[in-house]
Amino acid sequence: MRKNAVVISDLRVVRGGRPIIDGLDVAVPAGSVVGLLGPSGSGKTTLMRSVVGVQDHVTGTVEVLGSAAGTPALRRRVGYMTQDASVYTDLTVAQNLRYFAALADVPSPAEAVAAAVATVDLGGHEKQRVGTLSGGERTRVSLAAALVGGPELLVLDEPTVGLDPVLRRDLWAVFRRLAAAGCTLLVSSHVMDEAVQCDRLLLMRSGALVADTTPDELLATTGAPDAERAFLALIDAAGESAADVGKTTEETAR
Numbered sequence: 001m002r003k004n005a006v007v008i009s010d011l012r013v014v015r016g017g018r019p020i021i022d023g024l025d026v027a028v029p030a031g032s033v034v035g036l037l038g039p040s041g042s043g044k045t046t047l048m049r050s051v052v053g054v055q056d057h058v059t060g061t062v063e064v065l066g067s068a069a070g071t072p073a074l075r076r077r078v079g080y081m082t083q084d085a086s087v088y089t090d091l092t093v094a095q096n097l098r099y100f101a102a103l104a105d106v107p108s109p110a111e112a113v114a115a116a117v118a119t120v121d122l123g124g125h126e127k128q129r130v131g132t133l134s135g136g137e138r139t140r141v142s143l144a145a146a147l148v149g150g151p152e153l154l155v156l157d158e159p160t161v162g163l164d165p166v167l168r169r170d171l172w173a174v175f176r177r178l179a180a181a182g183c184t185l186l187v188s189s190h191v192m193d194e195a196v197q198c199d200r201l202l203l204m205r206s207g208a209l210v211a212d213t214t215p216d217e218l219l220a221t222t223g224a225p226d227a228e229r230a231f232l233a234l235i236d237a238a239g240e241s242a243a244d245v246g247k248t249t250e251e252t253a254r
């Protein structure tokens with residue numbers, strides 16, 4: 001079995017003419033749930049887009065399931081849920097899922113659609129137009145669209161935003177089940193009680209990786225009483241060391 005689902009070396013990404021990620025190395029172990037954390041604008045979505053292969057102006061190496069990110073053969077093996085719902089509001093739930101199943105060339109679409117509906121607990125809504133669903137229901141249709149093809153890697157950009165605590169808990173149980181069945185999940189989140197349910201945590205700040213750790217290690221190394229304060233301690237420390245580097249460079253230049 002493959003050790004890593006994703007291996008990234010010296011990733012550099014330019015967006016809007018400025019470097020957003022500048023030399024990032026990281027690996028995502030296969031069959032694990034990996035949380036991607038970081039303040040707003042730290043580059044989480046940019047990193048995820050690079051893994052899915054939809055990001056322009058990328059240099060370095062991004063290897064996904066043994067192939068270069070974005071290779072056509074990966075389309076059916078990688079599921080991607082974007083931050084904003086990316087399903088068709090004028091189609092029903094089932095029509096959307098049948099469409100995404102067809103894109104992924106799923107052999108038994110009817111069964112795959114029924115399984116995806118059940119996974120995200122949208123039974124009874126199959127014939128409802130997505131435009132008439134609640135926000136949380138729409139988010140779950142997007143998730144179902146990402147997983148209807150039975151991907152080996154699921155890239156989920158803040159999949160639980162706007163969901164109530166019961167649904168968030170249930171979805172994390174789904175993520176754990178998918179990982180237990182061999183799927184790899186890369187999940188961004190701002191919610192620290194979700195982060196502690198991950199096998200590994202990647203912490204980003206200003207386009208750089210601040211930590212590649214586990215929830216237990218995060219608490220042990222910072223000595224913080226909970227994950228939220230541990231996260232803030234690491235982010236603050238990374239900010240201070242960046243400021244130190246800036247000072248040294250400036251002083252050297254003087």
Ligand SMILES: Nc1ncnc2c1ncn2[C@@H]1O[C@H](COP(=O)(O)OP(=O)(O)OP(=O)(O)O)[C@@H](O)[C@H]1O
Nearest residue numbers: 015016017020038039040041042043044045046047
């Ligand atoms: N098309 C673009 N042109 C210019 N800058 C961009 C573009 N897209 C993203 N950026 C910038 O890149 C940086 C990283 O954005 P990204 O969306 O990856 O952050 P994020 O960590 O996912 O943030 P959030 O948690 O708020 O979703 C931000 O400073 C953003 O303003």
